[in-house]
Amino acid sequence: xxxxxAKSVTRSVQWREKAFPYALLAPALLLLAALTVYPxxxxxxxxxxxxxxxxxxxxxxxxxxxxxxxxxxYRAAVQTLVFTASALTLEFALGLALALLLDSQIRGRALxxxxxxxxxxLPPVVAGVTWRLIYNPGFGPxxxxxxxxxxxxRRLTWLADPIVALASVVLxxxxxxxxxxxxxxxxxxxxxxxxxxEAARIDGSSPWQTFRHVTLPLxxxxxxxxxxxxxxxxxxxxxxxxxxxxxxxxxxxxxLSLYIYKTAFRFYDFGYAAAASLALLVVTGALxxxxxxxxxxxxxx
Amino acid sequence: MTIVYEExxxxxxxxxxxxxxxxxxxxxxMMVLLGPSGCGKTTSLRMxxxxxxxxxxxxxxxxxxxxxVPPRDRDVAMVFQNYALYPHxxxxxxxxYPLLVRRAERATIRGEVGRVARMLEIDPLLxxxxxxxxxxERQRVALARAVIRKPAAFLMDEPLSNLDARLRLQxxxxxxxxxxxxxxxxxxxxxxxxxxxxxxxxxxxxxxGRLEAVGTPTELYRRPANRFIAGxxxxxxxNFVPGEIRDGRxxxxxxxxxxxxxxxxxxxxxxxxxxxxxARLAAPDDGAFRGTVYVTEEMGAESFVFLECAGQxxxxxxxxxxxxxxxxxxxxxxxxxxxxxxDAASGRAVGR
Amino acid sequence: xxRRAATFGKYALLAxxxxxxxxxxxxxxxxxxxxxxxQFASPPVxxxxxxxxxxxxxxxxxxxxxxxxxxxxxxxxxxxxxLAAGTLAAYALSRFRLPWRLNQRxxxxxxxTRMFPPIVSIVPLFLIMRGLDLVDTRAALVAAYSVFNLPxxxxxxxxxxxxxxxxxxxxxxxxxxxRFGAFRRIILPxxxxxxxxxxxxxxxxxxxxxxxxxxxxxxxxALTLPVGIANQVTQYEIRWGAxxxxxxxxxxxxxxxxxxxxxxxxxxxxxxxxxx
Numbered sequence: 029x030x031x032x033x034a035k036s037v038t039r040s041v042q043w044r045e046k047a048f049p050y051a052l053l054a055p056a057l058l059l060l061a062a063l064t065v066y067p068x069x070x071x072x073x074x075x076x077x078x079x080x081x082x083x084x085x086x087x088x089x090x091x092x093x094x095x096x097x098x099x100x101x102y103r104a105a106v107q108t109l110v111f112t113a114s115a116l117t118l119e120f121a122l123g124l125a126l127a128l129l130l131d132s133q134i135r136g137r138a139l140x141x142x143x144x145x146x147x148x149x150l151p152p153v154v155a156g157v158t159w160r161l162i163y164n165p166g167f168g169p170x171x172x173x174x175x176x177x178x179x180x181x182r183r184l185t186w187l188a189d190p191i192v193a194l195a196s197v198v199l200x201x202x203x204x205x206x207x208x209x210x211x212x213x214x215x216x217x218x219x220x221x222x223x224x225x226e227a228a229r230i231d232g233s234s235p236w237q238t239f240r241h242v243t244l245p246l247x248x249x250x251x252x253x254x255x256x257x258x259x260x261x262x263x264x265x266x267x268x269x270x271x272x273x274x275x276x277x278x279x280x281x282x283x284l285s286l287y288i289y290k291t292a293f294r295f296y297d298f299g300y301a302a303a304a305s306l307a308l309l310v311v312t313g314a315l316x317x318x319x320x321x322x323x324x325x326x327x328x329x
Numbered sequence: 330m331t332i333v334y335e336e337x338x339x340x341x342x343x344x345x346x347x348x349x350x351x352x353x354x355x356x357x358x359m360m361v362l363l364g365p366s367g368c369g370k371t372t373s374l375r376m377x378x379x380x381x382x383x384x385x386x387x388x389x390x391x392x393x394x395x396x397x398v399p400p401r402d403r404d405v406a407m408v409f410q411n412y413a414l415y416p417h418x419x420x421x422x423x424x425x426y427p428l429l430v431r432r433a434e435r436a437t438i439r440g441e442v443g444r445v446a447r448m449l450e451i452d453p454l455l456x457x458x459x460x461x462x463x464x465x466e467r468q469r470v471a472l473a474r475a476v477i478r479k480p481a482a483f484l485m486d487e488p489l490s491n492l493d494a495r496l497r498l499q500x501x502x503x504x505x506x507x508x509x510x511x512x513x514x515x516x517x518x519x520x521x522x523x524x525x526x527x528x529x530x531x532x533x534x535x536x537x538g539r540l541e542a543v544g545t546p547t548e549l550y551r552r553p554a555n556r557f558i559a560g561x562x563x564x565x566x567x568n569f570v571p572g573e574i575r576d577g578r579x580x581x582x583x584x585x586x587x588x589x590x591x592x593x594x595x596x597x598x599x600x601x602x603x604x605x606x607x608a609r610l611a612a613p614d615d616g617a618f619r620g621t622v623y624v625t626e627e628m629g630a631e632s633f634v635f636l637e638c639a640g641q642x643x644x645x646x647x648x649x650x651x652x653x654x655x656x657x658x659x660x661x662x663x664x665x666x667x668x669x670x671x672d673a674a675s676g677r678a679v680g681r
Numbered sequence: 682x683x684r685r686a687a688t689f690g691k692y693a694l695l696a697x698x699x700x701x702x703x704x705x706x707x708x709x710x711x712x713x714x715x716x717x718x719x720q721f722a723s724p725p726v727x728x729x730x731x732x733x734x735x736x737x738x739x740x741x742x743x744x745x746x747x748x749x750x751x752x753x754x755x756x757x758x759x760x761x762x763x764l765a766a767g768t769l770a771a772y773a774l775s776r777f778r779l780p781w782r783l784n785q786r787x788x789x790x791x792x793x794t795r796m797f798p799p800i801v802s803i804v805p806l807f808l809i810m811r812g813l814d815l816v817d818t819r820a821a822l823v824a825a826y827s828v829f830n831l832p833x834x835x836x837x838x839x840x841x842x843x844x845x846x847x848x849x850x851x852x853x854x855x856x857x858x859x860r861f862g863a864f865r866r867i868i869l870p871x872x873x874x875x876x877x878x879x880x881x882x883x884x885x886x887x888x889x890x891x892x893x894x895x896x897x898x899x900x901x902x903a904l905t906l907p908v909g910i911a912n913q914v915t916q917y918e919i920r921w922g923a924x925x926x927x928x929x930x931x932x933x934x935x936x937x938x939x940x941x942x943x944x945x946x947x948x949x950x951x952x953x954x955x956x957x
Contacts, residue, residue, distance in 0.1 A: 042397055045399065045860070048773075048777075048860050048861075049773040049776075049777035049779060050773070052769040052770060052772055052773035053769070053770045053773045053774070053787065055765070055766040055769060055770070056766040056767055056769065056770035056791070056831055056835065057770070057787070059762075059766055059824075059827060059828055059831060060791065060794055060828060060831055060832075063802070063806065063809075063824065063825065063828040064794045064797060064802065064828065066805065066809070067801075067802040067804075067805035067806055067809070068802075070804075070805035070808070071801060071802075071804070071805060074804070074805075122698075125694070125698075126698055129691060129694060129695055129698075130695075132691065134691060134692070134695065140695065140699065141943075142940060142943065143699065143702075143703060144698075144699070144702055145936075145939050145940075145943070145946070146702070146703070146706055146932075146936060146939075147702050147705075147706070149885065149932075149935045149936060149938075149939040150706075150889070150928075150931070150932035150935055150936075151888065151889035151891070151906070151907045151910075151931050151932065151935070152889060152891060152907075153889075153891050153907040153908075153910050153911050153931075154709070154907075154910065154928040154931050154932050155705075156911075157709075157910055157911075157913075157924055157925070157928050158705045158706070158708065158709045158925075158928065159705060160919075161705075161708060161709065161712060161921065161925065162705055162708060166721070166723055167720065167721050167722060167723050167725055168725070169704075169708055169725045169727075172723065172724050172725035175724060176724065203701070203702065203705065206702075207702070208950060211946060211947050211950065212947060212950065212951055212955055214947075215947040215955050216955060219955075249954075249955075250955050253951050253954045253955050254951075257950075257951065260796055263798070264798035264799065264800060264801075266799065266800055266891075266892050267891045267892060270891075270892075270911070271911055285798065285800040288800050288801070289800060289803075292803075292804050293896070298804055301804060302804065305798075305800065305801040305804070308798050308800070308801060309797075309798065309801055312796055312797070312798050313793075313796075315796070316792075316793050316796035317793075319792075319796070320789045320792060320793065322954070323789075323792075323952075323954055324785070324789075378851075378855050379854075379855070380851050380854070380855070399854070400851075400854040400855045401854060401855070401856075401857040401858060401859065405855060406855065406856070407851070407852065407855040409848045409851070409852060410848075411846065411848055413846065413848035413849055413851065413852035414852075415849065415852075415853075415867055416871060417870045417871055426853070426856050426858075427856040427857050430853075430856060430857045430858040430859075430862060430866075431857055474852075474856065478856075478857075484855075
């Protein structure tokens, strides 16, 4: 046996074996790093500069200070919060109701489930367009139906009404994403085994008690998943608001994403937009860490 | 081809799963690694296959050190516990796979697959998929896939444990015939002592990552080196009675038995062992000690009587039609030559 | 008696829900086949007296067909890239025990990139693309969407790989195959349904995407369908007919796709956290 040659051959074989998984990971990691890590550092960098078509100058914390005193920023943040909270409440109430409905004995369940997918699956732009049609004060079916009921709809301009606009946009999001919550909750419900229910029945529990003490606790993981995912999506929502109102009328429906978009692409104030982006990033970063921690607990269990 | 484990160890983090294993397997021998779960037998097998790298020591196949050699170059074939058949391939493709990856000619592959399938009597199944096969059929396909390469060694990881009891007995015999006929060195892992006894040329008993003893099944059965081995081989297991050697006799709670002539055991606390088939039942006063019947098991060809004596359960083999009620008091005789003695503290066999 | 009332109540409630969720879609399709007069009628026309296919015909003559083609091209291209890179990475994470808990750490990092608000990365991405002179190209969108879909592909495919017993590759290795050979010959064929489902998910996401397309494209050379539809709205005159026809065209493939992957939908939407 030639030990020397054997050693160098086996060492290169060993090295190749060890490097194999990293070679597999490389394309994905490089792609991701190039288009997420770099932008992140870019945002950090830009947020401490004043960057406009005129040029770039270092301004330190000025952007952040400006942000803290900017009423439009606060308004956008508050509106995002209100939007998120109300959309979440409605989506979960409706989603849970639907899930409970379809989990019980109902005929044609597969068909209803498939139909209920549709609002979620179409391009958000199309959803926006569709609801603009519906909300149209003059010839839209919403006001048309209300008129049939005898209501005076001259004041009901929905998306053009500063007071009602946000609610109108919330409704569109609820329409679009309740199916998402519904699907996840339904899967969660169907994963609950029969035995606890049977035990509760034998123990003499009422439907409400069964729901509170058996269903809800066992549904909690799915609820949390849906809650975290929806919250993250709502906080960074852009598409439907843009199509429906562009943030108007005035600033009535301007959410954080729209605020950042306008700052960057209408006012070309990139440095300031970057600072605002960081604020948004902090929120989504916290939420995503929660979600990942939740996932890890599930993995361990 | 011979196989040698030389000071082989395997550590996972801080846990040592295999501790300085030294074992050599002769050419054409069937070596069974026997032990309870967690004893390191499967890990040792996987190190031989190249699926785990040894943390220390050397492994030799046919005289060649293979620690750094990838599995495909070790010339071993493996049969897994769950057969690991490729679900999306037909039986023919499964069996032919080892030849396919070695770039054999298609005609050669087909010929060899046919030959091996006939040998294992699965040629009618060649077009089927694994999910259409029964457990026994899948096992044969796994065997065929291993046999087709004429490897230097077979490695088998509890291949029979997923079969039902009847099939297991049948396959046991067929496996033994196959191995003896092909004469290929085999390392076989199991926790079932009956399999070890029937299949092996030699058995290596492992516990806690260490090799307890190596020997032919008969050697290990008749002259176990320690209490663990004595209790592991044989079904029903050996009876153990604690006591002490005093004045040339074995004294225990139920009485005393004279030591056999010519046997000297140092005085002190020992554990005596005897097998159920070595003891006899007798009238309550005729035995070396007496016990109360706890339960009986009639097996058809023989019966086993469990007696409670001195706070312990003792098993004795009896004739098929032996009658006894729960609560009966019976005597037990044990010829002194059938006694094994083990040191009470270390468990090592003493006296012989 | 009470049970029948309860059942009736259930179906009634279900009907209300279905009406709420399906009516807007009905209205969209309706608008796309109504004559202009009936579109603007008040009270609204619930069932048109005459149907017209003018708007759909008009689509073929307008640029919408080209936009749909762009959308398709970009979606398919980014799906391929994401699938290739993501599946390899998923296999590595599933099968190999990496040091320093990298399996977990890398997996989580990959997932966290999905949680990034698109609006945050759009500015630097825009500037990167401008620097590379790739603004207003389909290639830019393909790159952006690939990154979008990568985390999803990794998590979906990792789930599918995890379900296959390790012994399969071990058997292949002992039988004489190389690592990559085992992956190609044994593992990949077995995850084909998972690959298909993941691919369809990626197509849906890429096809529906709006913001990146809005920023990164300007002319019809690279414009995608969602942006085209949006553009119809933000102009002075809203051509509802053409827009709703385009909307129907945009949404129909998605429905077909979604039905095809129904089984995997929940798992995909929750990144594997909930088994559908």
